[in-house]
Amino acid sequence: RSGEMAKLTQLIDNEVFRAYATYATIVLLKMMLMSLITAYFRITRKAFVNPEDTASFGKGESAKKYLRTDADVERVRRGHLNDLENIVPFLGIGLLYALSGSDLSTALLHFRIFVGARITHTLAYLIPLPQPARGLSWVVGYAVTISMAYKVLKTALYL
Amino acid sequence: RSGEMAKLTQLIDNEVFRAYATYATIVLLKMMLMSLITAYFRITRKAFVNPEDTASFGKGESAKKYLRTDADVERVRRGHLNDLENIVPFLGIGLLYALSGSDLSTALLHFRIFVGARITHTLAYLIPLPQPARGLSWVVGYAVTISMAYKVLKTALYL
Amino acid sequence: RSGEMAKLTQLIDNEVFRAYATYATIVLLKMMLMSLITAYFRITRKAFVNPEDTASFGKGESAKKYLRTDADVERVRRGHLNDLENIVPFLGIGLLYALSGSDLSTALLHFRIFVGARITHTLAYLIPLPQPARGLSWVVGYAVTISMAYKVLKTALYL
Numbered sequence: 170r171s172g173e174m175a176k177l178t179q180l181i182d183n184e185v186f187r188a189y190a191t192y193a194t195i196v197l198l199k200m201m202l203m204s205l206i207t208a209y210f211r212i213t214r215k216a217f218v219n220p221e222d223t224a225s226f227g228k229g230e231s232a233k234k235y236l237r238t239d240a241d242v243e244r245v246r247r248g249h250l251n252d253l254e255n256i257v258p259f260l261g262i263g264l265l266y267a268l269s270g271s272d273l274s275t276a277l278l279h280f281r282i283f284v285g286a287r288i289t290h291t292l293a294y295l296i297p298l299p300q301p302a303r304g305l306s307w308v309v310g311y312a313v314t315i316s317m318a319y320k321v322l323k324t325a326l327y328l
Numbered sequence: 329r330s331g332e333m334a335k336l337t338q339l340i341d342n343e344v345f346r347a348y349a350t351y352a353t354i355v356l357l358k359m360m361l362m363s364l365i366t367a368y369f370r371i372t373r374k375a376f377v378n379p380e381d382t383a384s385f386g387k388g389e390s391a392k393k394y395l396r397t398d399a400d401v402e403r404v405r406r407g408h409l410n411d412l413e414n415i416v417p418f419l420g421i422g423l424l425y426a427l428s429g430s431d432l433s434t435a436l437l438h439f440r441i442f443v444g445a446r447i448t449h450t451l452a453y454l455i456p457l458p459q460p461a462r463g464l465s466w467v468v469g470y471a472v473t474i475s476m477a478y479k480v481l482k483t484a485l486y487l
Numbered sequence: 488r489s490g491e492m493a494k495l496t497q498l499i500d501n502e503v504f505r506a507y508a509t510y511a512t513i514v515l516l517k518m519m520l521m522s523l524i525t526a527y528f529r530i531t532r533k534a535f536v537n538p539e540d541t542a543s544f545g546k547g548e549s550a551k552k553y554l555r556t557d558a559d560v561e562r563v564r565r566g567h568l569n570d571l572e573n574i575v576p577f578l579g580i581g582l583l584y585a586l587s588g589s590d591l592s593t594a595l596l597h598f599r600i601f602v603g604a605r606i607t608h609t610l611a612y613l614i615p616l617p618q619p620a621r622g623l624s625w626v627v628g629y630a631v632t633i634s635m636a637y638k639v640l641k642t643a644l645y646l
Contacts, residue, residue, distance in 0.1 A: 181586050187645035190583045194639050197576040201629065204572060218565065221615050247377065253412055253571055254363060258356040260579045261419045265349045268340050300380050311360065318353050325353075327346035406536065412571055413522060417515045420578045424508045427499050456539050470519065480512050486505035 185276045189267035192280035193260055196287055200256055203249035206295070207242060214239040248294040252287065255307070258314050259283055266317040269324040279313050286310035344435045348426035351439035352419055355446055359415055362408035365454070366401060373398040407453040411446065414466070417473050418442055425476040428483040438472050445469035503594045507585035510598035511578055514605055518574055521567035524613070525560060532557040566612040570605065573625070576632050577601055584635040587642040597631050604628035 181187060210216070216239030217223050223232040263283075267276065286309040293303035340346060369375070375398030376382050382391040422442075426435065445468040452462035498504055528534070534557030535541050541550040581601075585594065604627040611621035 181583075181588065181643050184645055187643040190586075190639055190643040191645050193579055194583060194636050194643075197579050198633075198636055200572075201576050201632065204629070219562070219612075219615065219621075221618050221621070224618060244378070249572060250409075250568075253575065254359075254408060257412065257416060257419070257575060258360050260575070261352055261356050264423075264582075265340075265353060268349075270340065294378075297378070297380050299383060303378075303380070307363075311363070314360065315357075318357055321349055321353050325340050325346040325349040327343055327350050403537070409568075413518075413567065416571065416575060416578070417519050420511055420515050423582075424499075424512060427508075429499065453537075456537065458542060459539050462537075462539070470522070473519065474516075477512050477516055480508055484499050484505040484508035484512075486502055486509050 184273050185271060186267050188273070188277050188280055189263055192284050193263060196256055196259065196284045199284075199288060199291065200249070200252040203245060203252060203291070207245045207249065210239065210242045210245055214241060216242050244294065244297070248291055251290070251294070251307070255290075255310055255314070256287065259310070259317075262314055262318045262321060265321045265325065269321055271320060279317055283310050283313040286313065343432050344430060345426050347432070347436050347439055348422055351443045352422060355415055355418065355443045358443075358447060358450065359408070359411040362404060362411060362450075366404045366408065369398065369401045369404055373400060375401050403453065403456070407450055410449070410453070410466070414449075414469055414473070415446065418469070418476075421473055421477045421480060424480045424484065428480055430479060438476055442469050442472040445472065502591050503589060504585050506591070506595050506598055507581055510602045511581060514574055514577065514602045517602075517606060517609065518567070518570040521563060521570060521609070525563045525567065528557065528560045528563055532559060534560050562612065562615070566609055569608070569612070569625070573608075573628055573632070574605065577628070577635075580632055580636045580639060583639045583643065587639050589638060597635055601628050601631040604631065 181190065211222075215226075215235045216237050217235050218238075220232075220236065223235045226232040226235055263280070266279070271279075286306045289306040290303060290310065292298065293306055297303070340349065370381075374385075374394045375396050376394050377397075379391075379395065382394040385391040385394055422439070425438070430438075445465045448465040449462060449469065451457065452465055456462070499508065529540075533544075533553045534555050535553050536556075538550075538554065541553045544550040544553055581598070584597070589597075604624045607624040608621060608628065610616065611624055615621070
């Protein structure tokens with residue numbers, strides 16, 4: 170089966186596909202970082218949601234007081250959900266875009282702006298920066314995804 | 329590297345793959361629309377969640393009253409989360425299904441019913457339509473995804 | 488177009504890709520199961536969120552009392568959201584990893600541990616098991632995804 174393996178390797182050797190693989194992985198790692206930040210705030214703020222998570226603080230009322238919401242925890246969670254809502258479309262549409270025969274420089278422009286916009290969005294959410302920083306970074310990532318979707322539909326449309 | 333590019337273009341030239349690309353992009357654009365509808369209701373209902381989003385309404389108590397939940401905003405957000413829960417499986421399983429050598433008419437039937445069901449689900453959630461409209465549209469999309477998963481496992485199973 | 492079809496079939500014939508297809512489908516079916524468990528608890532606990540969902544219980548106050556949150560329903564929903572946060576990165580990074588020319592036994596090891604960890608995570612969340620069962624299963628799935636991301640970036644990096 171080495172012939173088939175070679176063909177798969179050719180896919181990952183294509184520069185547009187390699188660029189997609191790189192930026193998709195970076196933005197997914199950034200999204201995964203939100204889980205660690207949530208855990209960090211849950212532990213430092215002592216704000217948990219599952220009773221079994223507070224068992225180490227003792228039993229009964231002494232542990233129950235740590236079952237609470239915390240403004241910082243909720244902020245990170247909103248940023249995480251916003252990532253899911255926006256990175257899932259990028260993953261799907263971006264993969265199809267990378268297979269649509271776009272030229273390398275245009276593809277790199279799309280991928281770089283999207284990932285830059287999402288990193289900015291996270292910083293704007295967590296610091297937090299005054300609006301319209303978060304709103305604008307969201308719009309930029311959204312517009313890049315729409316632009317890729319347009320190219321995919323123009324190339325592949327089969328209804 | 330034009331030889332590799334040609335191979336990628338062949339992938340997007342395959343009709344089943346093009347159908348997947350088309351319907352996956354459409355249903356992702358539909359999901360992205362939920363963000364705009366949420367923003368529309370947040371602004372018209374003046375119901376925000378982040379203090380920095382209400383800064384333009386003034387300082388202190390006058391702005392704080394806009395940090396509140398709104399029934400319409402929450403309804404759109406539930407529809408958006410339901411999209412994520414159902415469209416993510418469609419994206420992954422559908423991609424593998426499109427690579428599993430299904431015939432074109434069967435594949436189109438799956439993709440069209442899924443996208444139709446999800447558009448119906450959104451309309452049923454937002455209007456809202458009386459049950460079982462939303463429930464049935466959810467079941468139909470779910471069943472289509474299970475049917476594609478069966479085909480993928482039958483073709484590709486390697487444990 | 489039978490020539491192109493053959494090429495697509497070659498992709499699904501590759502053993503690493505077939506292993507990815509199998510485990511990705513299994514873990515997505517597991518995630519989809521969370522929707523059914525949520526529905527089961529909503530119906531048996533009579534805990535709904537949309538007014539139209541309680542219409543069959545009668546009108547006015549008699550139905551309104553079923554618009555409430557239930558601890559078991561919320562627990563399943565948290566497990567479902569945690570699945571989304573962790574399975575989306577696995578889907579994207581795992582697909583790229585499967586195309587990165589990893590050898591079969593290493594790839595199988597990654598896929599099997601990830602899927603095992605996520606099934607354990609769900610059991611730990613729903614039973615629930617005492618900590619650190621849920622925490623450890625989460626860490627294992629997270630670490631497997633990081634390991635695959637490292638391989639993807641090492642193979643494909645194109646910034």
